[in-house]
Each structure stands twice: as C-alpha cells, then as structure tokens.
Amino acid sequence: xxxxxxxxxxxxxxxxxxxxxxxxxxxxxxxxxxxxxxxxxxxxxxxxxxxxxxxxxxxxxxxx
Amino acid sequence: xxxxxxxxxxxxxxxxxxxxxxxxxxxxxxxxxxxxxxxxxxxxxxxxxxxxxxxxxxxxxxxxxxxxxxxxxxxxxxxxxxxxxxxxxxxxxxxxxxxxxxxxxxxxxxxxxxxxxxxxxxxxxxxxxxxxxxxxxxxxxxxxxxxxxxxxxxxxxxxxxxxxxxxxxxxxxxxxxxxxxxxxxxxxxxxxxxxxxxxxxxxxxxxxxxxxxxxxxxxxxxxxxxxxxxxxxxxxxxxxxxxxxxxxxxxxxxxxxxxxxxxxx
Numbered sequence: 001x002x003x004x005x006x007x008x009x010x011x012x013x014x015x016x017x018x019x020x021x022x023x024x025x026x027x028x029x030x031x032x033x034x035x036x037x038x039x040x041x042x043x044x045x046x047x048x049x050x051x052x053x054x055x056x057x058x059x060x061x062x063x064x
Numbered sequence: 065x066x067x068x069x070x071x072x073x074x075x076x077x078x079x080x081x082x083x084x085x086x087x088x089x090x091x092x093x094x095x096x097x098x099x100x101x102x103x104x105x106x107x108x109x110x111x112x113x114x115x116x117x118x119x120x121x122x123x124x125x126x127x128x129x130x131x132x133x134x135x136x137x138x139x140x141x142x143x144x145x146x147x148x149x150x151x152x153x154x155x156x157x158x159x160x161x162x163x164x165x166x167x168x169x170x171x172x173x174x175x176x177x178x179x180x181x182x183x184x185x186x187x188x189x190x191x192x193x194x195x196x197x198x199x200x201x202x203x204x205x206x207x208x209x210x211x212x213x214x215x216x217x218x219x220x221x222x223x224x225x226x227x228x229x230x231x232x233x234x235x236x237x238x239x240x241x242x243x244x245x246x247x248x249x250x251x252x253x254x255x256x257x258x259x260x261x262x263x264x265x266x267x268x269x270x271x272x273x274x275x276x277x278x279x280x281x282x283x284x285x286x287x288x289x290x291x292x293x294x295x296x297x298x299x300x301x302x303x304x305x306x307x308x309x310x311x312x313x314x315x316x317x318x319x320x321x322x323x324x325x326x327x328x329x
Contacts, residue, residue: 062089
C-alpha cells in the first residue's frame with residue numbers, strides 16, 4: 001500500500017507502525033506523528049496503518 | 065556590596081549562566097561547539113525535523129549536542145497552528161526526555177511574529193498536559209500577563225523579530241512587563257544583535273537572554289560568544305547595583321569650592 005512518509009509516497013508491505021518504521025529504516029532517535037497526531041513509542045505495535053495515511057518521522061536538528 | 069550572583073530560576077531549576085544559546089546557523093559543527101562553550105551557557109535550544117535515513121537521521125548533530133552535557137530546550141519553531149505546536153511538543157518530550165518546551169507559534173511569515181491568540185490556547189493545552197512552557201511572544205504586557213495567569217513561570221518576549229539583530233525595539237514595553245510581572249522569570253528572546261543589546265535588556269531587570277544568530281552569524285562566533293557572556297554578566301550586575309538618579313541638567317562631579325583663578329566679577 002502507498003502511504004506518505006515525511007511528505008513522500010512510499011509503497012510498503014507492513015501494516016503496523018512498528019513494522020513500517022523498520023521497513024522505512026528509521027534511525028533512532030526519532031518520534032512519530034500519524035496524520036498530524038503524536039504516537040508514543042509504546043503504541044507503535046498496536047497502531048495500524050492504512051493506505052493514504054500520513055506519517056511524520058522526526059529527529060533532532062539544530063534550532064534557535 | 066550586593067551580590068549579582070543570584071542564580072536564574074527556570075521552573076525550579078537554578079542556573080549560574082543567564083545566557084541561553086541556540087544551536088543553529090554556525091559555519092561548522094566545530095564552531096558551534098566552541099561557541100556554545102565560550103558563551104558559558106548552560107541551556108541550549110534545538111528542534112525536530114523530518115529525518116532522512118540516508119543521512120542517518122541527524123545522529124551526528126545529536127551526538128554533538130549530547131557531548132556538551134547541557135540542559136536541552138526544544139522549540140516548536142515553524143509551527144503555524146495549535147495542533148502542530150502541541151504535537152511537536154509531545155514528540156520533543158519523548159525524544160529529549162524533558163517537559164520543557166520553547167513554544168513558538170508563528171502568526172506572520174514576513175516578520176515571524178508570534179500569534180498571540182493561538183499561543184495562549186497552545187500554552188493552556190500544554191500546561192494541562194504537564195509541560196513546562198517557555199513561550200516566545202511579542203512585547204505585549206497583556207499577552208504576557210495572560211501567559212502568567214495560565215501558569216507560565218517563564219515568559220520570553222522578543223526584543224525584535226527573529227534573526228534581525230536590531231536590538232530592543234521597544235524598551236518601554238519590555239520595562240512595563242518587568243515592572244508588572246515581578247515574579248515571572250523574563251527572558252528576552254530574539255532580535256539581539258550586539259552585546260550592548262544584551263546589557264540593555266539585563267539592565268532593565270530581565271533575568272536572561274536567549275539568542276542564536278548574534279553569535280552564530282558573527283564574523284568570529286567564538287569571540288562574540290565570550291563578549292555576550294561578559295555582557296550578560298555586566299548588565300545583571302548593573303541592574304542589581306541600581307543606577308544613579310537621572311537628571312535633566314549638568315552637575316559637576318569635581319568640587320567647585322576652592323577653584324583657583326575664580327573671582328567674583
């Protein structure tokens with residue numbers, strides 16, 4: 001299925017957020033929002049992802 | 065002699081340094097590290113952005129920041145809605161393991177002016193969720209008062225728009241906030257360009273300065289960081305010492321009595 005990760009379309013086979021993060025090769029540390037809402041680490045395994053969902057995977061960066 | 069060594073308090077944590085520093089815009093990672101160390105700051109701001117696994121998720125920067133061993137102050141820079149700011153704050157809390165958040169909620173792209181209405185709403189949501197909010201706001205006394213009423217123990221009005229380096233555009237407004245909110249830790253955030261601007265803010269009785277570009281974009285960031293460390297210290301001591309009474313007419317400091325060559329005409 002196609003989902004949006006960080007603004008780009010990705011064709012992925014997994015259905016849980018946990019597996020999708022592995023498939024995407026997300027590099028720790030990171031945090032996740034699904035369709036704009038924060039998802040905590042403890043919820044990754046129980047969060048189902050559907051086609052068309054939008055994921056944001058963020059990491060530390062410099063800032064003022 | 066009074067002591068200017070009283071520590072700065074942020075939500076119950078005490079700090080010797082009254083300078084908070086950003087981690088952006090330095091010419092190189094090494095200059096960033098050297099400048100931050102030279103500033104003697106104990107608190108550094110940083111942010112979150114979408115990661116690219118090909119670039120190893122920004123791990124080099126993260127390691128560098130961790131090596132500094134400072135208190136982290138994540139921001140919500142770039143957020144334009146309450147929902148964006150609240151969710152980015154929650155992501156920051158998980159990654160950085162801190163309930164501190166520098167709340168930035170931009171209302172105008174041209175001057176990056178904070179949206180005061182949404183800022184109040186986001187602050188309310190975050191405080192109820194257990195965050196310790198450090199809101200970046202304009203120099204409006206009533207907005208600052210409302211933020212304090214919501215539970216903000218720290219408020220950060222701007223000196224001038226972000227990145228302009230123009231200094232304190234409205235010292236009178238900043239002074240009013242200081243006078244009316246004596247219990248709040250007040251930090252001038254944004255717009256500082258020169259050490260003299262920092263001195264001026266500290267002389268007004270502000271508790272601290274938060275800056276980034278003034279050091280990072282100086283021709284010699286490390287030297288400028290040293291200058292700001294001294295400026296903040298000097299301004300604080302000047303405030304604690306208390307200024308002389310201002311007068312409208314000149315008054316000689318050298319005695320006039322006994323002046324030679326004087327004669328009554």
